Amino acid sequence: MSDLPQYLESVAKTIDRMIDRHFVDKAGELNKASAHLLAAGGKRLRPAVVMLAADAVKPGSSDELLPAALALEVTHTFTLIHDDIMDGDNLRRGVPTVHVKWDMPTGILAGDVLYARAFEHICTVSAKDDAKVRAISLLAKACADICEGQHMDMSFEHRNDVDQYEYMEMVRKKTGVLYAAAAGIGAVLAGGTAVQVKALYQFGLNTGIAFQIQDDLIDLLTPSEKSGKDQASDLREGKQTLIMIKAREKGLDLSKYRRELSPADINAAIKELTDSGVIDEVKKIASDLVADSNRHLSVLAPSKERQLLMDVGEYFVTRSY
Amino acid sequence: MSDLPQYLESVAKTIDRMIDRHFVDKAGELNKASAHLLAAGGKRLRPAVVMLAADAVKPGSSDELLPAALALEVTHTFTLIHDDIMDGDNLRRGVPTVHVKWDMPTGILAGDVLYARAFEHICTVSAKDDAKVRAISLLAKACADICEGQHMDMSFEHRNDVDQYEYMEMVRKKTGVLYAAAAGIGAVLAGGTAVQVKALYQFGLNTGIAFQIQDDLIDLLTPSEKSGKDQASDLREGKQTLIMIKAREKGLDLSKYRRELSPADINAAIKELTDSGVIDEVKKIASDLVADSNRHLSVLAPSKERQLLMDVGEYFVTRSY
Numbered sequence: 010m011s012d013l014p015q016y017l018e019s020v021a022k023t024i025d026r027m028i029d030r031h032f033v034d035k036a037g038e039l040n041k042a043s044a045h046l047l048a049a050g051g052k053r054l055r056p057a058v059v060m061l062a063a064d065a066v067k068p069g070s071s072d073e074l075l076p077a078a079l080a081l082e083v084t085h086t087f088t089l090i091h092d093d094i095m096d097g098d099n100l101r102r103g104v105p106t107v108h109v110k111w112d113m114p115t116g117i118l119a120g121d122v123l124y125a126r127a128f129e130h131i132c133t134v135s136a137k138d139d140a141k142v143r144a145i146s147l148l149a150k151a152c153a154d155i156c157e158g159q160h161m162d163m164s165f166e167h168r169n170d171v172d173q174y175e176y177m178e179m180v181r182k183k184t185g186v187l188y189a190a191a192a193g194i195g196a197v198l199a200g201g202t203a204v205q206v207k208a209l210y211q212f213g214l215n216t217g218i219a220f221q222i223q224d225d226l227i228d229l230l231t232p233s234e235k236s237g238k239d240q241a242s243d244l245r246e247g248k249q250t251l252i253m254i255k256a257r258e259k260g261l262d263l264s265k266y267r268r269e270l271s272p273a274d275i276n277a278a279i280k281e282l283t284d285s286g287v288i289d290e291v292k293k294i295a296s297d298l299v300a301d302s303n304r305h306l307s308v309l310a311p312s313k314e315r316q317l318l319m320d321v322g323e324y325f326v327t328r329s330y
Numbered sequence: 331m332s333d334l335p336q337y338l339e340s341v342a343k344t345i346d347r348m349i350d351r352h353f354v355d356k357a358g359e360l361n362k363a364s365a366h367l368l369a370a371g372g373k374r375l376r377p378a379v380v381m382l383a384a385d386a387v388k389p390g391s392s393d394e395l396l397p398a399a400l401a402l403e404v405t406h407t408f409t410l411i412h413d414d415i416m417d418g419d420n421l422r423r424g425v426p427t428v429h430v431k432w433d434m435p436t437g438i439l440a441g442d443v444l445y446a447r448a449f450e451h452i453c454t455v456s457a458k459d460d461a462k463v464r465a466i467s468l469l470a471k472a473c474a475d476i477c478e479g480q481h482m483d484m485s486f487e488h489r490n491d492v493d494q495y496e497y498m499e500m501v502r503k504k505t506g507v508l509y510a511a512a513a514g515i516g517a518v519l520a521g522g523t524a525v526q527v528k529a530l531y532q533f534g535l536n537t538g539i540a541f542q543i544q545d546d547l548i549d550l551l552t553p554s555e556k557s558g559k560d561q562a563s564d565l566r567e568g569k570q571t572l573i574m575i576k577a578r579e580k581g582l583d584l585s586k587y588r589r590e591l592s593p594a595d596i597n598a599a600i601k602e603l604t605d606s607g608v609i610d611e612v613k614k615i616a617s618d619l620v621a622d623s624n625r626h627l628s629v630l631a632p633s634k635e636r637q638l639l640m641d642v643g644e645y646f647v648t649r650s651y
């Protein structure tokens with residue numbers, strides 16, 4: 010049995026405490042709006058990847074790098090706040106989104122404040138200055154890529170001919186690069202060699218893409234009671250996911266599911282996609298990505314943390330919510 | 331006659347070329363949206379302050395720091411793009427604003443991309459790594475402050491009892507800190523001492539605040555033909571400017587001007603505010619700030635660049651558009 014759940018829980022507690030100290034306990038309405046989603050929970054997976062990457066490169070180094078781990082969670086949250094405005098979403102993590110609880114301008118500013126705080130926190134890490142500059146550069150590049158990924162994702166809404174290549178490029182930017190940056194930043198701040206940093210960056214990129222593909226599978230396969238989300242919403246909205254793209258390649262017509270779906274409808278869709286082999290193919294793409302990311306980790310000496318990183322990849326593609 | 335106009339023109343040309351290379355010539359719709367306002371002109375005052383501060387600390391150092399000068403202009407432009415969404419403004423620098431030419435989500439993302447690029451560019455400067463980390467930290471802190479300043483400014487819209495202290499705090503954050511960061515970043519990257527960096531930061535802060543106060547005066551006093559803006563729009567909208575606050579202190583009722591204003595109405599308002607001494611008092615606050623910022627510069631050896639910095643302050647409070 011892996012130690013991963015316990016490890017993730019311990020990182021989450023540490024990050025939660027930092028969030029309380031640096032965000033929740035601050036006065037002022039804009040600070041409250043900035044802290045709102047950050048304090049609403051979350052698995053703190055990106056901070057865990059920062060810390061595991063650091064310890065895998067240099068055992069015991071992660072304690073010094075907590076502000077960088079926090080910076081990754083803060084960056085992730087800023088993108089969620091802005092995405093929620095763009096997508097018009099009302100609920101996230103069981104709480105009203107920032108622009109709904111406050112208003113659109115406050116939502117934009119709350120995200121912008123977190124954006125700044127991410128860079129402020131990463132500047133405070135105890136590490137060599139050249140490593141800090143490289144880490145900051147990685148984070149900035151990831152932020153620009155995430156914007157492009159979100160822009161691609163929105164442009165897909167008006168299309169029904171997105172191919173696998175475009176989908177993978179969108180997911181690479183929207184989700185992959187921030188996991189890549191998390192692992193790369195942990196490695197670079199811990200004093201990793203160029204080879205180690207690159208390997209961990211690639212590990213993060215692949216597992217991040219696999220994470221998103223699994224998210225698409227969960228949307229279809231996991232009942233709402235378990236996921237807390239609306240089951241099969243992607244299907245109903247005709248979203249260009251890998252499932253949709255693979256189905257189209259096989260000549261399946263999923264447009265009939267672009268309407269309110271009963272549990273029986275959803276089961277019919279799942280059966281159709283399973284029987285045609287779409288589900289298995291999509292699962293295989295995700296697990297191949299994780300297998301490939303594990304190969305990248307072979308440049309690292311065996312360690313508890315290297316194993317935990319592999320467990321993270323495995324967890325990303327086996328979780329059902 | 332000061333060399334300042336010629337100097338500013340030369341910096342603007344250099345920055346314009348960098349903008350063409352790094353932003354305008356990039357493919358993709360989101361890059362086009364990000365480049366739109368950046369390429370629409372502008373005086374490039376913040377880059378000039380970065381470079382003058384650097385050269386005032388270490389002659390000839392500014393050539394190496396062009397990416398940092400660019401980063402300040404990019405940061406300023408990101409804030410304008412997001413402000414235009416929040417304020418619902420349709421025109422800026424004679425072109426449609428980003429969210430109008432594209433849409434609101436693209437406006438948010440275009441600003442977010444520039445935000446990232448600012449940090450990316452400052453990371454590429456040729457300077458000592460510890461100086462780069464301090465410069466990045468200054469920029470990040472400025473970004474967070476600007477958000478708070480904009481939030482305060484928006485909150486003033488629902489009030490008619492803003493006092494001078496609150497106004498100055500808002501302007502300090504919304505406009506002052508980015509000039510402060512510009513001067514501080516130039517100084518720190520050029521290898522300035524702690525005393526020099528602090529002095530230049532304070533110089534930038536005071537002149538930045540004075541710049542905004544002068545903007546309020548221009549809104550009232552400069553005819554539209556000259557300013558390219560709608561004359562007396564602050565008065566019409568009941569905006570809490572220093573002019574409004576000083577008038578209230580003197581018992582003047584400006585609420586009668588919260589309506590469509592004819593040229594005769596505007597002249598009447600100007601006469602009332604001039605006769606009561608409001609205009610002179612506001613002008614004095616701005617020029618006192620500039621005088622104070624010049625005192626900060628006395629820690630620097632006399633140089634052409636130190637004089638040009640003083641000329642910048644003088645220009646900020648004497649310009650009529």
